[in-house]
Amino acid sequence: MHLPSPFNPSSPHALATAHLFTIVLWLMAAIFVLVTGLVLYIAWRYRRRPEQSEPRQVFGNTTLEIAWTVVPTLLLVLIFGLTVNTMSTVDPPVAQEQADLRVIGHQWWWEVRYLKSGAVTANEIHLPVGRQMLVQLEAADVIHDFWVPELARKIDMIPGHPNHLWLRADHAGIYLGACAEFCGMEHAWMRFRVIAQSPAEFEAWERDQLENASSPDLPEARQGARLFQEKTCVSCHAIAGTPATARIGPDLTHVASRQMLAAERVDNTPATLAQWLAGPQALKPGSLMPNLQLTPDEVQLLVAYLETLR
Amino acid sequence: MSDISVSVETAEPFPASDEQAGLLGWVASVDHKKIGILYLLNALVFFGVGGIEALLMRVQLAWPHSAFLSPGAYNQIFTMHGTTMIFLVVVPMLLGLATYLVPLMIGASDMAFPRLNALSFWLLIFGALLLYFSFVAGGAPDAGWFSYAPLSEKPYATSSGLDYWALGLLAIGAGTVASGINLIVTILALRAPGLTIRRLPLFVWMVLVNSFLIILALPALNASLVMLLVDRELNGHFFTASAGGSPILWQHYFWSFGHPEVYIMVLPAFGIISEVIPVFSRKPIFGYAFVATSTVAIALLSFGVWAHHMFTVGLGHTWDIAFGAASMLIAVPTGVKIFNWIATMWGGAIRFSVAMMFASAFLVLFTIGGLSGVTFAIVPIDWQVTDTYYVVAHMHYVLFGGTAFATFAGVYYWFPKLSGRMLSETWGQAHFWLTFIGFNLTFLVQHVLGIVGMPRRVFTYPDLPGWGVMNMISTLGAFILAASVLVFLWNVWRSLKSGEIAGDNPWNAWTLEWATTSPPPVYNFTQVPPVRSRRPLWDLAHPDKPDWAA
Numbered sequence: 001m002h003l004p005s006p007f008n009p010s011s012p013h014a015l016a017t018a019h020l021f022t023i024v025l026w027l028m029a030a031i032f033v034l035v036t037g038l039v040l041y042i043a044w045r046y047r048r049r050p051e052q053s054e055p056r057q058v059f060g061n062t063t064l065e066i067a068w069t070v071v072p073t074l075l076l077v078l079i080f081g082l083t084v085n086t087m088s089t090v091d092p093p094v095a096q097e098q099a100d101l102r103v104i105g106h107q108w109w110w111e112v113r114y115l116k117s118g119a120v121t122a123n124e125i126h127l128p129v130g131r132q133m134l135v136q137l138e139a140a141d142v143i144h145d146f147w148v149p150e151l152a153r154k155i156d157m158i159p160g161h162p163n164h165l166w167l168r169a170d171h172a173g174i175y176l177g178a179c180a181e182f183c184g185m186e187h188a189w190m191r192f193r194v195i196a197q198s199p200a201e202f203e204a205w206e207r208d209q210l211e212n213a214s215s216p217d218l219p220e221a222r223q224g225a226r227l228f229q230e231k232t233c234v235s236c237h238a239i240a241g242t243p244a245t246a247r248i249g250p251d252l253t254h255v256a257s258r259q260m261l262a263a264e265r266v267d268n269t270p271a272t273l274a275q276w277l278a279g280p281q282a283l284k285p286g287s288l289m290p291n292l293q294l295t296p297d298e299v300q301l302l303v304a305y306l307e308t309l310r
Numbered sequence: 311m312s313d314i315s316v317s318v319e320t321a322e323p324f325p326a327s328d329e330q331a332g333l334l335g336w337v338a339s340v341d342h343k344k345i346g347i348l349y350l351l352n353a354l355v356f357f358g359v360g361g362i363e364a365l366l367m368r369v370q371l372a373w374p375h376s377a378f379l380s381p382g383a384y385n386q387i388f389t390m391h392g393t394t395m396i397f398l399v400v401v402p403m404l405l406g407l408a409t410y411l412v413p414l415m416i417g418a419s420d421m422a423f424p425r426l427n428a429l430s431f432w433l434l435i436f437g438a439l440l441l442y443f444s445f446v447a448g449g450a451p452d453a454g455w456f457s458y459a460p461l462s463e464k465p466y467a468t469s470s471g472l473d474y475w476a477l478g479l480l481a482i483g484a485g486t487v488a489s490g491i492n493l494i495v496t497i498l499a500l501r502a503p504g505l506t507i508r509r510l511p512l513f514v515w516m517v518l519v520n521s522f523l524i525i526l527a528l529p530a531l532n533a534s535l536v537m538l539l540v541d542r543e544l545n546g547h548f549f550t551a552s553a554g555g556s557p558i559l560w561q562h563y564f565w566s567f568g569h570p571e572v573y574i575m576v577l578p579a580f581g582i583i584s585e586v587i588p589v590f591s592r593k594p595i596f597g598y599a600f601v602a603t604s605t606v607a608i609a610l611l612s613f614g615v616w617a618h619h620m621f622t623v624g625l626g627h628t629w630d631i632a633f634g635a636a637s638m639l640i641a642v643p644t645g646v647k648i649f650n651w652i653a654t655m656w657g658g659a660i661r662f663s664v665a666m667m668f669a670s671a672f673l674v675l676f677t678i679g680g681l682s683g684v685t686f687a688i689v690p691i692d693w694q695v696t697d698t699y700y701v702v703a704h705m706h707y708v709l710f711g712g713t714a715f716a717t718f719a720g721v722y723y724w725f726p727k728l729s730g731r732m733l734s735e736t737w738g739q740a741h742f743w744l745t746f747i748g749f750n751l752t753f754l755v756q757h758v759l760g761i762v763g764m765p766r767r768v769f770t771y772p773d774l775p776g777w778g779v780m781n782m783i784s785t786l787g788a789f790i791l792a793a794s795v796l797v798f799l800w801n802v803w804r805s806l807k808s809g810e811i812a813g814d815n816p817w818n819a820w821t822l823e824w825a826t827t828s829p830p831p832v833y834n835f836t837q838v839p840p841v842r843s844r845r846p847l848w849d850l851a852h853p854d855k856p857d858w859a860a
Contacts, residue, residue, distance in 0.1 A: 004763030006694040017690045028681040048659040060597040068649040090690045142461040153693035160551025163624040180697040188768035
């Protein structure tokens with residue numbers, strides 16, 4: 001897997017930052033070498049010799065002072081110009097466009113709503129390659145921050161202060177993202193991924209997501225479905241096509257189609273799902289999913305049901 | 311009304327004499343030297359506490375998916391590490407040096423307000439106790455040293471930790487403001503005859519500028535702490551959006567204190583460097599006026615850059631650009647200082663005592679911290695690297711590579727004055743190299759960790775390529791750094807017992823504190839030498855070529 005680094009840009013926005021960062025790093029390296037080189041040279045050249053008397057007393061030199069005030073200032077003017085020039089490429093202005101999707105930060109997961117189609121998911125964002133999507137960012141509780149280094153700048157999600165961001169991926173693949181603003185107990189496991197697909201694959205995915213959950217065929221899964229409606233699951237989670245409509249936790253209509261569980265805490269497999277249902281606090285201490293005191297049998301039934309939600 | 315009678319206060323300050331022995335002699339003292347030493351001891355103790363907190367974090371982060379600490383414990387510990395190091399270590403350590411040295415360096419017998427001086431220190435202790443009492447009162451604060459709302463509000467921070475945090479910092483903050491006032495009045499009113507402002511030692515200059523920063527910046531923090539307490543305890547809603555308040559407001563308030571605070575933690579260190587480098591290079595400071603003026607420039611600019619901590623908030627490009635430009639400008643006066651220190655060394659006869667080794671390392675390490683600092687002023691780069699380990703690396707290069715290295719330089723330089731004995735140079739060299747290696751091993755690699763995507767303030771992380779190895783290197787470095795502190799403590803201990811006797815002026819230095827005995831008597835000076843230039847003791851030693859004739 002490629003690292004989530006601004007130096008692996010996969011969008012014009014991230015690319016502009018990578019260019020600027022590269023120029024600046026070389027410049028900084030040059031200044032560092034100059035200063036360190038001077039200190040080392042002086043340390044060797046002007047170390048005190050035995051019996052050396054006091055050196056010549058020099059109090060200053062105005063020409064030099066002006067030089068090392070003016071030269072760095074000019075350098076900074078140059079950097080400032082590059083900065084301003086790059087900002088509009090990295091973060092193009094948003095005029096009257098309608099947002100394509102809304103991402104809402106929760107303690108400690110991401111709610112993702114496609115505003116034009118109505119698809120809903122959590123902790124993963126699907127994008128068609130090469131198409132620019134306008135994301136509206138909100139927060140449900142505390143301040144979070146949306147950061148996919150390879151694709152875009154980071155931007156805060158603040159209660160009462162919606163922000164916008166252009167998101168685009170030029171190559172198919174998985175791009176890791178994370179919450180970058182400390183948001184409480186499980187900040188470390190508030191991660192997500194962007195899955196960039198060909199437009200055809202994306203449309204197929206979006207169509208699937210729009211479908212209601214079908215009622216399961218296997219008896220075990222049917223029992224699980226009943227259990228889901230009887231237990232407290234329904235007070236927090238929604239499954240389209242069933243009476244469960246709460247929006248406190250992630251929408252589970254297509255939970256089995258997702259790659260990861262609990263905001264990237266573990267891979268999404270029947271085994272990890274069972275582990276999660278049996279002890280959410282053991283897997284992700286502090287998570288707002290309570291321990292429902294399920295028996296092992298109940299866990300198996302629920303897993304059988306949830307695995308049908310593709 | 312011509313018969314105004316002037317009453318002269320004749321009552322003796324408490325304690326009547328400073329000859330009281332034992333613990334009471336320290337607790338009841340209003341002598342700036344004893345209070346200064348108490349500040350330094352406080353800083354040392356909490357340096358140990360904050361250091362242990364850092365080691366706990368580094369152990370937890372040594373491997374991915376580690377369960378050494380629970381997330382709750384980790385969050386309390388990183389909050390306390392930051393709060394401790396800033397409010398109980400760095401600021402007190404610099405205030406301690408200032409409290410001890412400023413009266414001596416200006417030829418005064420004490421601070422302007424000795425009892426206020428004691429009050430400042432004991433408020434610090436009171437605040438520190440309040441802060442640490444939180445551990446047994448239901449849990450330490452866990453919203454970071456910056457305590458962003460609404461995470462710091464009652465619904466999300468349910469323990470009383472945040473309340474102890476706010477109350478503790480209020481007590482400390484009030485004491486710090488009093489110190490600032492005290493130092494300003496002392497420097498402006500109690501200088502020896504002939505010691506004009508333009509002849510002040512640069513350490514005193516920087517403390518003076520720093521004190522103005524303190525009295526202008528700390529009240530912003532104190533006011534916001536009260537507002538946070540109102541929110542938490544009286545159901546106010548200054549910072550909660552759902553009730554019409556604004557979480558962004560907290561950030562503006564906090565950083566309008568928080569960024570000047572960075573310079574509060576750095577300017578006195580610049581002052582130390584400006585004393586140590588000339589003495590060990592055997593030359594006067596190069597460009598005195600430029601070094602002093604650039605300090606004023608930094609102080610003024612520091613009040614106009616706070617929103618560079620907020621580039622990801624979405625304030626709009628106009629604001630981001632304005633604050634980015636102001637932040638870049640700070641690099642100019644800072645660079646001026648670096649070049650003047652280097653020019654001071656140029657052509658000198660440099661004696662690499664341990665103090666000078668720390669000062670030289672400061673030049674290099676602070677340059678790294680300064681350069682990475684400029685990258686945060688470049689808005690698009692900040693948008694990528696802020697709130698990652700790149701920031702952790704940057705700010706430790708400023709506060710450890712900068713301030714702590716400068717303070718160690720100052721400690722090796724002034725320890726003979728404080729104690730009458732020299733620190734061992736041999737143990738000092740071991741201390742220096744362990745610190746230098748441990749520090750760079752811990753923090754250099756964190757720049758890279760941030761650039762490959764590791765956010766800060768995480769109690770653990772996924773096992774991505776390279777993340778585990780780099781974190782392990784950092785943890786190993788932290789243990790070397792811890793070992794260096796033990797070597798330092800041993801050096802202090804053995805030198806206090808059996809170090810070489812220092813004499814009045816072991817380094818052939820030039821400022822007034824070296825004109826009295828080591829340690830100085832209660833009243834500091836029997837006689838202050840005449841001050842006709844910036845280097846009165848140089849003039850005494852070289853009557854043939856005094857500075858005032860140059």
